[in-house]
Amino acid sequence: MWYNKCVDLLTVSVTARESAGEPYTLVAITGEADVTNTDELRRLLDEEVSQQPRMLIIDLSGLRFMDSSALHALLRVNRSMDRQGGVLALVSPQAAVAKILRLTTADRLIPVFDSVAAAAAG
């Protein structure tokens, strides 16, 4: 016998922050991001991008796993931010996430930092 626990696999939290007087949006993605929750992830990210932030920092430190669907959602955000003259940065990917970023060379396209502070300053 097995049963489903109704716990969300992915949590996204958004905060408005500031660094040296400059505002930025901090999005923390926690849990596991895969094809089953990419639509929702994309919707949330699109909403934040549409606010036209100067900088969007995605904190990945709580994300255990990311597949290529979720990666494409991030690449999409990167393209949109680029078109808007804004910047996307990723922070602290765990091993599995760092791996897919490296394999696909997405980590050469989107800047990756060790901390939110470094990303905000960079």
Add this chain to the structure above:
Amino acid sequence: MLMAWEAETALTGPPSRRPVGDGPLPSPPPGAMTYRYTTDLAAIRAVVYRYARQAGLPESRAVDLVLAVSEVAANTVRHAKSPGSLKIWYDTKEIVCQIHDEGVITDPLAGHRQPSLEANGGHGLWIVNQVCDKVEMRSDESGTTIRLHMDLPR
């Protein structure tokens, strides 16, 4: 329901409609565990990770295998209108994960071309080919079976 022209091409079999892969795969060993899934990919990943570590794969390679299996299973969710099944087994030399669903792959080069980061998708099978030691694929109108092999350290 087949359109008239589809029925015709199915009979004559142009390359895009031929089965993918050479000959049947040897059967999995009798002890292989089977896990069925629809959308719970997190559960599949957890199973693969547990087996991978049990079999003796180092952490980094276990992560690779989890990623590969997850990408194949994601294709089930995305493209196959069917549940999928995962079979896992290992011996002293390798660990094997076999994923089967009722989806059809018609491109024999699927996963062999690196997609552009500008494209809207298509990295799944390419990633699988990058991280696994051996990948076998069989696909025909009854479904697709993909077998992923990871060598175990001596």
